[in-house]
Amino acid sequence: MFGTTKLRYFIAAAGAALTFSGTAAMAYPDGPVNYIIPFNAGGESDITARYQQPYFKELTGQDLIVQYLPGAGGAQAWSGLNNHNGDGMTIMGTNLPHIILQPMLQDPGYQTDDISNVYMFHFTPDALLVRKDSPFETVQDVIDAATQNPGSVIAGGTGTNSANHVANQVFMNETGAMTTYIPYSGTGATESGLLGGEVDVLWGYTTVAARQADAVRMLAVATEERHPLFPDVPTFGELGINMVGGAYRGIAVPASTPEETKQELSDLIGQINADPEFRKRMEDDGYALIDVPYQEIEGFMDDRxxxxxxxxxxxxxxN
Known part of the structure; x- marks a missing residue:
């Protein structure tokens, strides 16, 4: 259902050789930059920010200071984004589908168009995960249990109206299964929920499977082709389930930020994404890098x- 048209934003291996304007000519930034993550520590947004930090420092000579402002599935932070000074010294992580679905379904205190995204840098495919000792050996086992006893299978995921929540709904649409969805405050919390036995299955990402390799099993992945880190794990499509999707992450700034600063930040994040060492580290952790610079954001958002x-x-x- 989602992503059936191949993303034109994916960069081939040669993309790592892309070049941008030299950092020596950049006026931005002229001091430490605060990077607000709208979730708790330990999730993909946090991990990515931590990976970006040393490259940001190397390119600019300035520190990237990660801060956390969790609450309401990210809405607490996003609703206050435009209250920050638009000098480029405060940036914020953004997530899809969150910043699109939240305003569609409720009043989170902001509208999608209030968020000034400057770059989208990666995509984490949805995956259905269980504990290593789970009685569910296959996706069909989950379907059978959730069909025979509707609501008996407890499925965890990050928040409501999130990529995981969407995945759970699409799964039910496609299979006729009926699960009970439990929202958690972030990916780190969902992992604890699965490993601690609070949920039977987890709508997570390939990144979770990479981190928890010895403790979980991935039953299927929502990609068009098998993920290179998990060649033995089938796609949902192979199982006759039309599911391709996941979470997209990027960076936004207050709306009052000058266009020149937005472009400079976009170029800077693009340089980090293009670094071969950074790309390998991210891909080894299960991320799929994408490059949607500032000038392409509008079209990307319309598609999503x-x-x-x-x-x-x-x-x-x-709701």
């Missing part, structure tokens, strides 16, 4: 809005 529109009506009926 269209993709989420249909399932938003179903999620609305649950």
């Amino acid at each position: 809005k269209a993709a989420y529109q249909a399932v938003s009506e179903q999620l609305q009926s649950q």
Whole structure:
């Protein structure tokens, strides 16, 4: 349902050789930059920010200071983004589908168009995970249990109206299974929930499977082709389930930020994404890097809005 058109934003291996304007000519930044993560520590947004930090320092000579402002599935931070000074010294992580679905389904205190994204830098494919000792050996085992006893299978995921919540809904649409979805405050919390036995299955990402390799099993992944880190794990498509999707992450700034600063920040994040060492580290952790610079953000967001529109009506009926 999602992502059936191949993303034109994916960069081939040669993309690492892309070049941008030299950092010596950049006026931005002229001091430490505060990087607000709208979730708790330990999730993909946090891990990515930590990976970006040393490259940011190397390119600019300035520190990238990671701060956390969790709450309401990210809405607490996003609703206050435009209250920050638009001098480029405060930036914020953004996530899809969150910043599209939240305003579609409720009043989170902001609208999607209030968020000034300057770069989208990676995508984490959805994956259905269980503990290593789970009785569920296959996706069909999960479907059978959730069909025979509707609601008996407890599925964890990050928040409501998130990529994981969307994945759970699409899974039910496609299979006729009925799970009970439990939202957690972030990816780190979902991992603890799965490993601690609070949920039977987890809608996580390939990154979770990479981190928890000895403790979990991935039953299927929502990509068009098998993930290179997990060649033995089938795609949902191979199982006859039309599911391709996940979470997209990027960086935004207050709306009052000058266009020149937005472009400079976009170029800077692009340089980090293009670094071969950075790319390898991210890909080894299960991330799929994408490059959507500032000048392409509008088209990218329009595409994603269209993709989420249909399932938003179903999620609305649950709220």
